Amino acid sequence: MVLQKRLDYGFNGYQVPPMPRATRSARRRGSFKKKHEENQMYAFDLLAIVAGKLLLDKERAPSSSDTSADEDQHAVINSAVKNEWQDQEKSLKVEACDQGSADKNIYVSALSRVHRQGCSSKGSLVTQNDLNLGLTSALTKPDCAERSNAEKFGNGQSKSEIGTFASKVEGGSSEYIEFGGCKLEAETKRAVKDEPHKSGMVQSSTVANICNLEDPVVLDAKPPALVSSDSSAKVPLCGNHAPDSSYPTIQDDVNVVSRDDDENSSGCTHPITTKKFFRPAPRIGDRRIRKILASKYWKVAPRLKDATVSNSDRDLKPVFRKRQNCYRHQRSERIYPFKKRKHFAYSSPSNSGGGMSCEFVSDSSQKGSNEDASVSCSRMRGATRTSSSFAGRHTSFLPRDSHVKLRIKSFSVPELLIEIPESSTVGSLKRTVMDAVTAILGSGIRVGVLLQGKKVREDNKTLQQTGISRNNQLDALGFCLEPNPSEIPPSLCPGDSPFFLQCDTPQPILRYPHTTGVVHQSICAVPEPHVNNLGNYIESDHDSAPFPTDTSMDKSTNSKALVAVPAMNVEALAVVPAHRKSKRSEIAQRRIRRPFSVTEVEALVQAVEKLGTGRWRDVKLRAFDNAKHRTYVDLKDKWKTLVHTARISPQQRRGEPVPQELLDRVLAAHAYWSQQQAKQQFKHQQAETCLLL
């Protein structure tokens, strides 16, 4: 009973999100594509959250079919939905990866007023597409949604187990979840006037045995006590069965869901002075949910596998794990700024990661100063190292509910590294700095709490639980500002493309400080570009800069400002609030364009002359092995364009001119290998016909 449930989900006030990009493997599935084309997937993403949650819960759910177990699940789902709904920025994203499990069938149907069409899964959500959804939804403008007509989803079945959820948020919408004769209702209402201070917060959300849902309860504000005592909500949301020290965040998040209620509702009883410092930002709620889900479903980024495997992979079926690995492999060759960061953000909450920057999260603050001033590092470090100049802490203790008093004198902005030509004006310098700062702050920042140099991620833990209430601990308390991960341009991915602000100079010259090479082993291992004697050796990434071999630090020759912006820290999320404009934070970010240099073209031509046009992998290995950002597909594409370029008139060509000599070779090689290919095919056909006869 636990596994076979039917989930009906009705919702409204749902804005059609941009076409999501699914994972590569997901896209490959016909089912996905089909759905995708039908535009129905849009309606599913939200459902996926719920469904995904269900799945998660199922996995751990006791096989017993007792109601308490179900109630727990209801609570969890409700909590999840609640969190998604409680803010105005209702964007959520689920990118489920292969989580298919044959024994878990969840059907989904939905009604979207926006879409003006019902959506439903014909098959189980799981089997239908292996939960291989790469979805994003933007839930906005809840106010445009009236009372949902989702009532129609109600069925007359058993109503003994009904999870009722109601939240007061601006705007209203209602959700009905129905499965297996049970129905979960999630409903949001306009902010309640009489409790302005709570507007936007969830008033209540609990699972209750409500026997009659004919008249759905819009809002059932339960006493805080009830809410907080809702043990079900504490059920871990993720597949983590045992507390995993290596992945604390998940566990942490688990509580969050339920705790929020606690926190929110407790406000009226115990106004804690410090609360304002620690209360999660409004949006955090849904973010947490996303994180939870994401941690379970999202693809794992190559670099993070270490950090992630422990979590994400654990519960995966072997088959899927295998696929994931493959995926990683493929990915490792390419650089997807955004995605990578996304994964990064999600998968390495633990500080043990080391490699990238995770370490900074925990250590940097106490170290005080990191000797290396690498840009890349700073990018990462900035997020955490942003340092908190937190001063004057003292506490006063009361027997009952001690209050912690803190005084934060100032926050410093994450570290920036700016490079600007001497000839620049002071004004332009100011502007540059301003831009850099704005880039970070403008996108929103978050506050991080550090305890003894360690990041406190348990947003839902009380100060007391965390130890912040204790005197000795206060000494080690710190705060830091973190760039809002969701807003950082994808190009900020370490090692990929530094965020550089252009000054007034026309032709930007990208330069990478020496220090760049520290963080990213793979990318920065070879700080200085070098070309081997044969000339067919293209060095890595950085050489894509206009002047790859330019090692001079003569600023006068370089007229560009280079600003390294701290990347978001681990906690960051790829989920972007819908209303935020930055398109760049869309799901999948296009890789930055990196025009081939003449040197590269030459190497390519040489390799193709030797290997032919059908062995791009070999070409890659031969001539671009060290250029991590050039995939064999890239090379193939480049060849394609080269051939085209060679055929068109010089006047029509754009970009850095390729020597005619090279183009000639391109044509020659192309002709030759085309001929070879034709011959091969001919022979093949002949052989086959012979065999047939």
Place this chain on the structure above:
DNA sequence: CTTAGGG
């Protein structure tokens, strides 16, 4: 994962 080819 690779190739090939359209977009």
Place this chain on the structure above:
DNA sequence: CCCTAAG
């Protein structure tokens, strides 16, 4: 560069 089909 992206996306996909196909092997």
